Amino acid sequence: MENNVTRTFNNLVQRNEKALIGYVVGGYPTLELSREIIEQLILSGVDIIEIGVPFSDPMADGPIIQEAFTRTLNCGIAPKDCLNLVKSVRERHKETPLLLMTYSNILYSNGLDKFLIQSKNCDIDGFIVPDLNFEEADDYLKETSKLDLATVFLTSPNTSTERLEKIAALSTGFVYMVSVFGITGSRNKFERYTFESISRSKAIVSSYGKHLAVGFGISTTKDGRRMIESGADGIIVGSSLINIITKNEHDKSKMMSELDIFVKGLKTVCKFPN
Amino acid sequence: MKNNTDLGKFGTYGGRYVPETLIPALEDLDKWYQRLKVDKSFQLELRGLLKDFAGRSTPLYYANNLTRHLGGPKIYLKREDLLHSGAHKINNTLGQALIAKKMGKTRIIAETGAGQHGVATSIASAVFELESEIYMGAKDVERQQLNVFRMNLLNSKVHSVHSGSKTLKDAINEALRDWIANVQDTHYLIGSVMGPHPFPTMVRDFQSVIGREIKEQIHKLSGNLPDAVIACVGGGSNAIGSFYPFINDKKVKLIGVEAGGEGIRTGFHAATLSKGRMGIFHGMKSYFLQDENGQISEAHSISAGLDYPGIGPEHANLKDTDRAAYPHVTDKEAVRAFILLSKLEGIIPALESAHAIAYIMKNANNFKKDETIVVTVSGRGDKDLTIVREYLAGSKVGIEKNKTTKGNGNS
Ligand SMILES: Cc1ncc(COP(=O)(O)O)c(C=O)c1O
Numbered sequence: 001m002e003n004n005v006t007r008t009f010n011n012l013v014q015r016n017e018k019a020l021i022g023y024v025v026g027g028y029p030t031l032e033l034s035r036e037i038i039e040q041l042i043l044s045g046v047d048i049i050e051i052g053v054p055f056s057d058p059m060a061d062g063p064i065i066q067e068a069f070t071r072t073l074n075c076g077i078a079p080k081d082c083l084n085l086v087k088s089v090r091e092r093h094k095e096t097p098l099l100l101m102t103y104s105n106i107l108y109s110n111g112l113d114k115f116l117i118q119s120k121n122c123d124i125d126g127f128i129v130p131d132l133n134f135e136e137a138d139d140y141l142k143e144t145s146k147l148d149l150a151t152v153f154l155t156s157p158n159t160s161t162e163r164l165e166k167i168a169a170l171s172t173g174f175v176y177m178v179s180v181f182g183i184t185g186s187r188n189k190f191e192r193y194t195f196e197s198i199s200r201s202k203a204i205v206s207s208y209g210k211h212l213a214v215g216f217g218i219s220t221t222k223d224g225r226r227m228i229e230s231g232a233d234g235i236i237v238g239s240s241l242i243n244i245i246t247k248n249e250h251d252k253s254k255m256m257s258e259l260d261i262f263v264k265g266l267k268t269v270c271k272f273p274n
Numbered sequence: 275m276k277n278n279t280d281l282g283k284f285g286t287y288g289g290r291y292v293p294e295t296l297i298p299a300l301e302d303l304d305k306w307y308q309r310l311k312v313d314k315s316f317q318l319e320l321r322g323l324l325k326d327f328a329g330r331s332t333p334l335y336y337a338n339n340l341t342r343h344l345g346g347p348k349i350y351l352k353r354e355d356l357l358h359s360g361a362h363k364i365n366n367t368l369g370q371a372l373i374a375k376k377m378g379k380t381r382i383i384a385e386t387g388a389g390q391h392g393v394a395t396s397i398a399s400a401v402f403e404l405e406s407e408i409y410m411g412a413k414d415v416e417r418q419q420l421n422v423f424r425m426n427l428l429n430s431k432v433h434s435v436h437s438g439s440k441t442l443k444d445a446i447n448e449a450l451r452d453w454i455a456n457v458q459d460t461h462y463l464i465g466s467v468m469g470p471h472p473f474p475t476m477v478r479d480f481q482s483v484i485g486r487e488i489k490e491q492i493h494k495l496s497g498n499l500p501d502a503v504i505a506c507v508g509g510g511s512n513a514i515g516s517f518y519p520f521i522n523d524k525k526v527k528l529i530g531v532e533a534g535g536e537g538i539r540t541g542f543h544a545a546t547l548s549k550g551r552m553g554i555f556h557g558m559k560s561y562f563l564q565d566e567n568g569q570i571s572e573a574h575s576i577s578a579g580l581d582y583p584g585i586g587p588e589h590a591n592l593k594d595t596d597r598a599a600y601p602h603v604t605d606k607e608a609v610r611a612f613i614l615l616s617k618l619e620g621i622i623p624a625l626e627s628a629h630a631i632a633y634i635m636k637n638a639n640n641f642k643k644d645e646t647i648v649v650t651v652s653g654r655g656d657k658d659l660t661i662v663r664e665y666l667a668g669s670k671v672g673i674e675k676n677k678t679t680k681g682n683g684n685s
Contacts, residue, residue, distance in 0.1 A: 056569040057438060057555065059450045060293045066437050078567045104291050104554035109568030131291045131554070135281060156295040158457070163297070181295060182455040 004097040004125045005150045005173035008047055009211040009233060018270040019174075019234030021213055022046040022241055022263065023101065025068040026053055026082030027075065029249050036252075037245060037259065038089050042096055044260045045267035049089070050128060050236070053082045053102035060130040062185030064239040068246070079106055080118070087122040099152065099173065101128040107140070116143050126150025126173045134170050141170060152176050157197035164201060168208035174234065175205045177214045179227070185239045187217035195230040202231030224269045237266065282471025285594060287587035290470040292450070292557045299457045304472040306377050311479065316372065323368050327401065328358045330365075330483065334491035334648070339618040346638030347501070347645040352488050354512065354652050355623060361653030362484060362512045363394035367463060369480035371398035374461035381405040381460040385449045387414055387442035387508075388578030388657060389421025390624075391465030396428035398463075406430040409449040411441035414578060421657065439572045442582050446556055466509025467586035470557030474586050481515025488648050489519050496646055502527035505650040506629040507600065508544075508579045510586035512652035517598060527599070530589060531633045533575035534602035544573035546585040547593050547600040560587040576605035576665060577625035577658070603632040609665055611635055612655060624653030625661065 002010070012019050022041045027034055038049055054069040054077060061069070079102070086098050100119060107115050107129065119127075126149045132140065134153060144151050150173030155164050157180070168175055179194045180187065198214055205212040214227045215236025224235045244262060248255035282288045290300060310316040324330040333356065337349045354362040367384075374382060382404045386392030392408040399406035408430050415422055415434045422432050438444035446469075453462040467474045467481070485503070492500050503520055505513035507530035520526040535543030543549065546561050553562040555570055563571040563583035573583040592598035603611075608625055611632035616622045623631060630649050641647060655662075 057443060057447050059447050059556075060454070062451075063437070070438065073569060105562070105564070105568045105570070108559075109551070109553045109564060110566075130293050131557075133290070133292070133294055133297060136289050136291055136559075154294045156293070156297075158298045159294055160298065163294075167294075178293070178295060180455075181457060183451050 003148065003150050003172065004095065005048065005099070008095070008097050009174060012047065018228050018232065018273055019047045019211070019213060020045060020263070020267050020270045021048040021050060021215070021234050021236040023050040023052060023236060023238030024241060025065065025072055026051045026085050027072045027077035028068045028242070029071070029245065030075070031077065031081055031085060033252070035085055035088060040256045040259050041241070041263060042093060044263035046263055048097040048099065048234070050099045050101045050238070051082055051086060053079050053100055053106055055103040055106055058103060060183055062183040062239060064242050065184050068242050083118055083122040083124065086124050090123040097125045098123070099126050099128055099150070100124055101130070104129055104132045112139055113143050116147055116149060120147045120149060124149065126152060128152040128154070128176060130154055134166055137170070154178055155201060157181065157193055161204060164204050165208070168205045168210045171210055174211040174213050175201070176236070177201050177212055177232070179214050179216045179218070182216065184216050186219035186243070190217070190223065190226070195226060198227060198230035198232055202233070221265045221269050224266050228269060228273045235266065235270065282475050284474070284588040284591035287559050287590040288471060288474055289559050290557060291554050291559065292470045293454055295454050295457060296470070299453070300470055300472065302377070303373070306373055307472055307476050310373055310376060316376070320369055320372055323372070323401070324365065324483065328364050328368060329356060331487045332356050334488060334495070336495070337619050340615065343618055344635060344638035347641035347643060347647045349634060350492065350500070350646065350648045351619070351621070352484060352516065352648055352650040354484060354650060355621070355627065355654035359394045359397055360656065361390050361394065361624060362481060362515065363391045363465060364397065365483055365515070366465065366477050366480045366511060367391070367394040367398035368401070370461070370463045370476070371402045371404060374404060374463070375402045377461065379404070379459060379461040381407070381456065382463050383407050383409065383449050383452050383460055384463045384465060385409050385442065385445040386465065387445070387581055389414070389418045389425065390579055390653060390657065392425050392430065392432070393421060393428065395463050395465070396425045396430040399430065400428055407452070408432045409435055409445040409452070411439070411445045412436045413440040414442065414445070418578070441572065442578070443570065450556070466511040467514050467588060468509040468556060468558060468560070468584060474558065474588055477511055478514045478518055478588060481511045482518045484512065484515040484650060485517060485519035488516060492646065492648060498646065499523050499526050500648045501641065501645040502529055503648045503650070504529045504531065504630045504633055506531050506580060506626045506652060507585065507589065508582050508626060509584070510589045512650055514586060514588055516648070516650045517592070521597065528592070528597065529633065530598055530600045531629045532600055532602040533577055533580035533608070533629060534604040535574040535576070537604055538602060542574035543602065544575045544580050544582060545602040546583060547589065548602055550583070555584055558587050560590045561585050576608060576661065577629065579624065579626040580629065601633060603629050603636065607632040607636065609662060612658070612662055616655070621651065622655035623651050624655050625658045627651045627653055628655070
């Protein structure tokens with residue numbers, strides 16, 4: 001079944017382009033600025049937006065996102081603020097997939113169904129939950145399917161074929177491949193295993209009619225290009241964006257122009273993969 | 275298809291909530307563990323080490339003076355404090371390090387609060403010639419300089435963790451992050467009955483030696499089962515180790531004592547089962563202290579080993595099914611028990627264990643005189659001397675006044 005996410009991928013495929021996926025922290029550095037940042041990213045060419053909902057203990061995240069979470073939580077930003085953020089972005093962007101990325105406890109601690117319904121009411125398209133794997137996801141699969149919310153499960157370079165097949169089958173948005181053994185944050189260089197895993201995973205994922213996006217550590221157009229050359233249908237950038245945001249926290253116009261330059265560079269790679 | 279026991283479910287609790295990268299490592303560990311659990315030579319090797327290196331079995335000691343002082347039930351102390359390293363933690367670290375060795379891992383990582391588990395891990399790593407790195411919150415590093423030095427002596431590298439609240443929960447986060455990055459050659463030696471499956475089950479099995487010995491020893495002494503088994507609960511490993519062999523003996527009361535800190539109405543406590551609610555964190559579904567949005571709270575206890583905002587999933591289930599009770603005692607009550615046991619029995623307990631002692635001090639009247647109670651003394655108190663001294667100097671507690679009314683400590 002088509003949803004905003006798969007529709008976006010399908011449209012890109014028709015144009016022979018790859019997806020550029022951008023991650024921001026909801027409410028960072030402030031709620032209003034994070035809304036403007038999302039506007040900027042979409043304007044500059046990001047195809048899919050992931051909004052990180054701050055969690056006190058983000059086990060899959062490196063220092064850059066940890067720090068952004070901590071600061072955001074210290075400002076009193078709650079999950080419902082992130083949901084409202086999506087709602088306000090949605091007013092101007094009917095088609096752009098807006099996904100929440102957060103940890104299980106945020107989804108479950110007040111009742112999974114309640115959180116998913118609230119999300120649906122704010123026009124969220126789906127979820128990425130790095131500490132939720134399919135064995136534990138029965139309720140989540142049932143509820144998301146009932147509400148027509150997209151699921152994005154993660155895969156890793158050491159994931160077995162058998163598991164990846166399940167992950168592909170159960171992901172109704174796309175499959176998120178973690179590029180490295182490690183947490184989020186930029187890498188100086190990727191090793192061969194990353195690119196080999198992309199090729200191997202791409203073959204399996206596409207045999208299920210699904211798309212594969214690769215993230216964690218991408219910080220240059222060169223990284224992005226190599227991911228795409230290895231078979232990725234999309235690339236995901238997060239920490240690099242947060243870095244630009246943090247560095248230019250007090251100079252909004254510089255922040256926006258640096259984001260614009262960075263995104264356009266990656267977008268070029270996505271548009272002209274060969 | 276998976277059934278519940280495959281994924282380590284205790285009722286609805288437990289499971290495996292971790293990034294996909296860790297799944298192969300957990301599956302591999304589970305496979306090895308299932309195999310070694312029934313492997314005669316593995317069990318023989320482990321039993322040998324527990325005996326000759328760690329000093330098992332530990333005595334079950336009739337606390338005559340304490341019993342007389344309280345005027346209630348007969349109190350027996352399970353002396354885990356007499357083990358090498360001074361706490362029950364070594365039952366688990368020797369077991370897991372031996373598994374890691376068999377798996378061909380070359381590097382061990384662990385979290386530690388005050389340093390007890392870090393020390394026990396360093397010791398086990400030394401025994402098996404494994405490289406060892408310990409994550410410890412920056413606040414704890416500062417508070418526990420001596421244990422940092424101890425771990426260094428034992429050839430471990432100690433990483434000071436500056437993220438989040440800079441305490442145990444953050445040390446666990448950081449250890450998990452390390453494991454994600456180094457999963458091929460590294461074993462994460464979790465220190466309690468927590469984390470993703472198979473840890474809660476595996477650690478429980480390693481600690482159950484405590485309860486098995488209790489059962490045998492009390493039977494020899496009284497020909498019977500005890501009426502109650504009492505232990506302190508941080509993550510819950512010494513408690514579940516003490517309880518597990520009695521779970522099907524329904525008439526044995528099981529009592530896990532949580533840290534009430536400065537009082538559970540103050541917000542400064544670690545009474546997870548009283549004040550927490552269901553959540554998903556550190557790889558498991560269990561009870562956690564958290565705010566209304568699901569952000570994990572900081573725990574507070576004078577005892578670093580109990581200072582954790584979560585609890586092992588098996589305890590969550592024992593609570594929900596009413597098989598065990600989980601009361602709490604305050605810092606003040608624990609310090610009082612620390613002093614009382616030292617005076618009366620010549621045993622300085624760990625502050626953690628002092629919580630279990632404090633419970634029976636408070637509730638001796640609720641038991642009959644002919645009843646038999648076993649209290650697990652999970653560790654010795656040498657590590658806590660500075661803390662208790664400072665606590666008393668800060669005169670947060672009317673211990674001095676109390677002292678003069680006690681009076682019958684010498685025999
Ligand atoms: C002596 C002692 N007792 C108890 C604990 C609490 O852990 P658990 O609840 O896993 O037994 C600790 C933890 O460091 C400890 O050192």
